[in-house]
Amino acid sequence: MLLFAGQASALPSYARQTGYACIKCHVGGFGPQLTPYGVRFKLAAYTETDHKGLKIPVAAFIYGGFTHTEKDQPTPPTPHTAVNDNTTLDQISGFIAGRWFEDMGSFVQVTYNGNTKGLSTDNTDIRYAHDFVIGSTDALVGVTVNNNPTIQDPFNTLFAWNFPYLSSAVAFGQGSTGTQISGGLGPAVLGESLYTFINDSILAEVGTYHAWSPAMQVKLGLGAGNDIGRIGDSVYWRLAYLQDMNTQAFSVGLVGFNVSRQPERIPGGPIDRYRDIGADAWYEFLGNGRHNIAAYASYVREDQNLGDMVANAVAAGGPVPNPNERLYDLRLNASYYYDQTYGVTIGRFSRRGTSDPVLYAPTGSPDTTGTIFQVDYTPFGKADSWGRPFANVRVGLQYTLYDKYNGASTNYDGTGRNAGDNNTTYLFVWMAI
């Protein structure tokens, strides 16, 4: 169960800062699918402005919806919900988002989660970036401080900004197992990266992450019992090539993340090591704005060496998991928007891995695969839209179809529940101001 599902953002404060309509930076007139222009705006530290009047980098959004699952859930997903047919206020978020100084800006989100009834820090990306010109080479050089690996990435292929851009927080998500780079750490970490964007084409980034202390995690609203442990030896890196041909654009890239974790925070204790490496591809057709097509793909392989997990199992005298595991995470999705208003998206997710009867009991497999269908309507966000830039709404209907869940198509939990029983319909309304 993913109570923090849905990492979505579309921020009118950027529109107010630049004078642009939302469609300038976002496919479909709403976030978070970035156009090539939006990619550059983000990498340039959210600082572009029309210099008109006082700019207050503050925004907010709210979303919620109605969730129906194929069969009732075994237990209510939260203390405040029922086993099915839940109407929820999922998030109210406030943002400090926009230009601070000439070369510095931010995307800082604080969220009230209507399902956990808690206030916490959320997506954070604070940047400084400056343009250097060397001969005919234009090199944007920047630093980002952020709290989730891939939150700083400008493409919608990697995990923080991948489809689905929001989803029901009281349904089944994408299974119980995931890679470290796909949300295993954020927002309980703090990371720093140095990056450059050369001639608007080549993006290179290298950085590292550290875990907040347990006390700090509590102060940030992340809960007392959710400590991710000590983080060490972490290296995040990214290489991507972007080709913008004005009416269409593509990018291809590589990403890597090495990290070790010591869950009990015992100095010198056994550790779990993870090595993620992935590739991604991104394509957008913008044309003259009437027909927009976007297609994104990513594939990550994670090698795990579970020293701490094995040591704990041995000490407990119970069954011992394999010391070395591997996970594969494939995501494909494509969207079409007509008139930057009417959208349809289909996405495929596939999380697979090596078998382990101990780690992935009762099925012995971590596999979760499925397909997500979404239709949505975004009436505003264009240059001539009513209430611009304050009126921003998206209404959508999303359906998640599971082929496998936590390792099996049938009886995945040992009580007779099938993957298809988790199929989820989510009707949502998302508003930003």
Next chain:
Amino acid sequence: MNLKTFLRVIPLACISIAAGAAQAGGDPAHGAELFQQNCAACHSHERGQNLVGPSLFSVVGRAAASIADFAYSDAMKRSGIVWTQDQLVAYLKAPRRFIPGIKMMFPGLPDQKDREDVVAFLSKAQESAPASLTTIDVPSPNAALGVAK
């Protein structure tokens, strides 16, 4: 307008008129469509209406970085360019390659004919305006060489 200003304005006004006359067969109607699709989010062709980008009113023949109340990049200020029609057509192919370090995040129009059409549109809009409006804000090219602001 005093004599000194008049003498400064005349040469650029001549460039402007010559550039407008030499539209090289560009199609201003198609240029208007392209302008709307590619430029209008950041630039107005109305006089004095700066958006994220400066107003393109009377841009043909104008010195780069010459609108006094617009915050140009250092690269644009240093460029020393006077926006003749040929310069605009060349610039619009890949602006950030033409002048590295500028703020404008536009990849460019790869098609030569499209670029000529856009410039034809700007030239026509300029021609359509009263002569006093097309020349009144045109400063010396020297103003663009880092001393405009």
